[in-house]
Amino acid sequence: MNVNGFCRIVSKKLPQQFAYKRIVTFSTKPAQQQQEATVSTPTLPNNNTPAARKPIVPGHYRFVYPEFLPDPKVQWRNTVREKLERLDMLARRGQVDLPEFYVGSILAVTSSDPHAAGKTSRFVGICIHRERCGLRARFILRNVIDHQGMEVLYELYDPTIQKVEVLRLEKRLDDSLFYLRDALPEFSTFDENMEAEHLEEGAPVPVNDIKVVLRPRPWLERWERQNLLGVANIEQYIKDKHRKSAAKVQKPWEKYDLMKQYRATIPEEEQKEIFAEVHTELHTLELQRKRNKRKRSFIKPKQLA
């Protein structure tokens, strides 16, 4: 029965989506700059190779939408499932606005909650971790409320999520901020009624180089072994034996292990294919978001007297 249902949904959805996509996924015309270059120097070779064409998918997409890239583990790859998941993700993004955010950004997530008073709950916090890909993409928000550290794990494509607001768009120095759990509470305390800060359009995402202050041991993890950039006082609490054991577990050769890096990434050609497939719809969603933002920024003046 399940399979039947799935097939029905797929057969309804697939033809129109694919037909739509086949038309507008990528440009078949060479870019204008390239044309000019070839006109000025007519002896330039390889005019028609794909390398000479300028891709229309912007290069920052892999940072903004990392969950569209599949898991690089070969045993778990399934191109059909990945494609279907991408369609579902786009469908969900059409229903709810899921903006660009990074580890270190401050978010407010409104989600349905059967036990809350108004049936919805809003949680404000700093994103300390992003993981998993496809429909399973998820992130953790952390905040300190009434002197108690709180963390909520949200699935990005969870249908109970009603609204995701980015209150402050920024990055931190590290890839995940689990060390905030062992830091002083003021470093993960954020006002619940915080106003959203607007970044200028086209400006690069700022990197907040704040260094957090850890409280003394015992810690949840051995932070001294993780080469953290965003921690100020790690030296204060560790002894020689910690330093020695930390030096022992370092893996300085890993930056030269090319095959290990290759197995952990999706190659560029494949990334291009994937983002060419979803680019049009993501781009229209982005434009829509921009339009809405402009609408919101204009507030009708109130008559006071």
Added chain:
Amino acid sequence: MNQADVSKLISQLRIVVRPKNRNLKNPDGPEGRLLKLRKTVTALVKHERIELYYNRADEARGYAELLISNAIRHGDRHKPTMELADYWLLEKQLVHKLFKVLVPRYDNYNVSYTRMYKAPRDYPGMYYKKSVLELRGNPYPTLCADQTQNRNLLHNVLLDEARKEFRREKVADLANKLNVATEAPKKTVEESSDTIKPTAI
């Protein structure tokens, strides 16, 4: 399910990549493994064709491919690529060879930069499989025997038959002409031209 690492962009390899690496039994662990593979990669870049055990060749092949593809992608002005070349090539004159010889050679290639053959193992001897690893476009004679002149290759059989048929036709043509020439004095020129036409068609 983990997210793919997006901090680096790597070109797709044109060889089959195993899902997991081989550990290549080593007392020094993964670091020792890389040291071992460095020697192989250096030898490959230096000699362009080497014979060694299959497992080690297969592991080293990926590293050599990525080293060359990174060099092509970033060029010699890119610091991380230069560090990589410095690490992987133990003889430093080979860094020059990588950027000045191999990069121009492989710039327009659509296939892998290396080739690997299975080699026969010595008997009696070590049981391990052996192989030959080489860079494409090397100056040595090819390892595979040239089969294009084989008499039994289907193309050659067909070509032979076509040649035979062509010759047969020529001979028939010649014979016709001779016949016409011998009969010509008896008949007029118009008639002789009529007899030739059908053979020409």
